[in-house]
Amino acid sequence: MTAAPQTLLKGGTLLTMVPEEGPMVADILFGPEGIVRIAQDIQPIENTNILNVSGAYVLPGFVQAHVHFCQTLFRGRAEQVPLLDWLEQFIWPMEAAHTADSLRVSARLSMAELLLGGTTAALDMGTVHHTQVLFEEAKAAGFRLITGKAMMDKGPNPMGGLLEQTEASLQMADDLAAQWHDAEGLVQYAYAPRFILSCTDELMRETAQLARARKALIHTHASENPGELDVVRERYGRGNIGALEDLGLVGPDVVLAHCVLPDVDETQILQQSQTGVAHCPSTNLKLASGVAPIPAYLSDGIRVGIGADGAPCNNRLDMFAEMRLAGLVQKPLLGAAALPAKRILELATVGGADLVGLGDRVGQLKTGFSADIQVIRPQGPHMWPGADPYTDLVYSAQSTDVDAVWVRGCQKVENGALMGWDMDALFENARTAISDLRERLVSS
Numbered sequence: 203m204t205a206a207p208q209t210l211l212k213g214g215t216l217l218t219m220v221p222e223e224g225p226m227v228a229d230i231l232f233g234p235e236g237i238v239r240i241a242q243d244i245q246p247i248e249n250t251n252i253l254n255v256s257g258a259y260v261l262p263g264f265v266q267a268h269v270h271f272c273q274t275l276f277r278g279r280a281e282q283v284p285l286l287d288w289l290e291q292f293i294w295p296m297e298a299a300h301t302a303d304s305l306r307v308s309a310r311l312s313m314a315e316l317l318l319g320g321t322t323a324a325l326d327m328g329t330v331h332h333t334q335v336l337f338e339e340a341k342a343a344g345f346r347l348i349t350g351k352a353m354m355d356k357g358p359n360p361m362g363g364l365l366e367q368t369e370a371s372l373q374m375a376d377d378l379a380a381q382w383h384d385a386e387g388l389v390q391y392a393y394a395p396r397f398i399l400s401c402t403d404e405l406m407r408e409t410a411q412l413a414r415a416r417k418a419l420i421h422t423h424a425s426e427n428p429g430e431l432d433v434v435r436e437r438y439g440r441g442n443i444g445a446l447e448d449l450g451l452v453g454p455d456v457v458l459a460h461c462v463l464p465d466v467d468e469t470q471i472l473q474q475s476q477t478g479v480a481h482c483p484s485t486n487l488k489l490a491s492g493v494a495p496i497p498a499y500l501s502d503g504i505r506v507g508i509g510a511d512g513a514p515c516n517n518r519l520d521m522f523a524e525m526r527l528a529g530l531v532q533k534p535l536l537g538a539a540a541l542p543a544k545r546i547l548e549l550a551t552v553g554g555a556d557l558v559g560l561g562d563r564v565g566q567l568k569t570g571f572s573a574d575i576q577v578i579r580p581q582g583p584h585m586w587p588g589a590d591p592y593t594d595l596v597y598s599a600q601s602t603d604v605d606a607v608w609v610r611g612c613q614k615v616e617n618g619a620l621m622g623w624d625m626d627a628l629f630e631n632a633r634t635a636i637s638d639l640r641e642r643l644v645s646s
């Protein structure tokens with residue numbers, strides 16, 4: 203039996219994202235078993251694919267710390283409204299109208315966009331029904347996905363038809379975790395009570411226990427929007443993060459999307475419990491939520507990653523757009539020196555990997571780590587003449603500059619195109635799937 207081929211990238215500018223290392227021109231040899239070697243002038247052995255990447259940047263694939271694959275099909279279908287209206291009038295009814303087939307198309311469209319933009323791993327908040335489809339599609343695509351069904355057992359209304367019984371929701375989540383959670387594999391389970399206003403206290407508390415028994419992540423939204431926070435304060439007498447602490451939902455195994463509006467004591471909770479924050483700057487602007495205090499979080503030692511959130515509140519799943527915005531939104535508030543580009547690139551790679559529990563295998567280029575790698579070629583005028591690599595990548599680069607991508611040493615993108623995907627068929631399926639879904643909505 204011949205060994206699976208290795209790949210040798212020669213002469214690129216490596217941004218390893220290992221904390222003590224700066225940019226270096228070097229070769230990198232890797233395969234399905236991981237990164238084998240990083241050094242000057244590596245000589246290839248037999249059965250090695252060799253690519254000359256001189257003049258290009260080589261860096262870890264991005265890790266998006268918060269996305270919604272199920273919503274990608276709804277891109278552009280929920281505009282000009284703040285969070286609670288956005289959810290109740292548009293997103294929940296559309297999620298409820300998903301079939302397994304339409305969710306499948308939404309997942310494929312999500313992964314196509316993510317891979318083409320250099321993202322190789324994501325923490326996703328499934329949806330209430332059919333979430334097994336997301337695991338199937340991630341495995342088929344060879345994409346590193348952590349997801350779990352969204353849990354919703356409380357609401358002022360039937361939430362578009364998504365409202366569940368507490369026990370049934372917990373059981374369905376735990377059954378999916380038993381089937382799909384693979385701590386060493388490409389797909390992992392994350393328990394996903396959607397947000398505090400859509401979940402009973404009982405569901406939140408039991409979810410924490412179930413997740414910890416399986417050593418799985420807990421993924422929810424918190425402290426996103428002023429309107430939402432008014433309701434939380436009225437109901438719990440505390441801010442959102444404080445209320446989650448009371449329910450046992452903080453800790454190093456918890457990822458909270460947003461955290462835009464923390465109270466002073468809540469920053470301390472995040473810091474002391476080592477709870478992760480998924481920063482989604484586009485969404486926070488588009489839904490008129492605000493600007494998360496990311497520089498303050500970082501100086502307090504709080505763990506932060508970056509995610510695009512859902513397509514209808516962004517409307518891209520593009521880490522380059524998120525990185526650029528993460529920097530820009532802080533500057534009018536804190537001065538032009540706030541959140542340097544290198545720090546932002548760290549959040550998009552090593553920070554995100556740590557946040558979603560993959561910090562021991564992805565997010566950095568180092569021997570023994572998984573070969574989740576992207577090559578970015580400065581081709582268009584927007585990347586020239588180039589200066590500091592971190593600045594080039596955060597502020598100048600676009601997702602269309604991603605030339606090649608590997609996940610676990612297996613190439614997914616070559617010359618800026620997905621390998622083995624029929625994109626025309628995908629776009630046609632997406633068009634049909636959203637049109638059929640909207641018809642189901644009208645007739646329901």
Ligand SMILES: [Zn+2]
Binds near residue numbers: 423
């Ligand atoms: Zn979200």
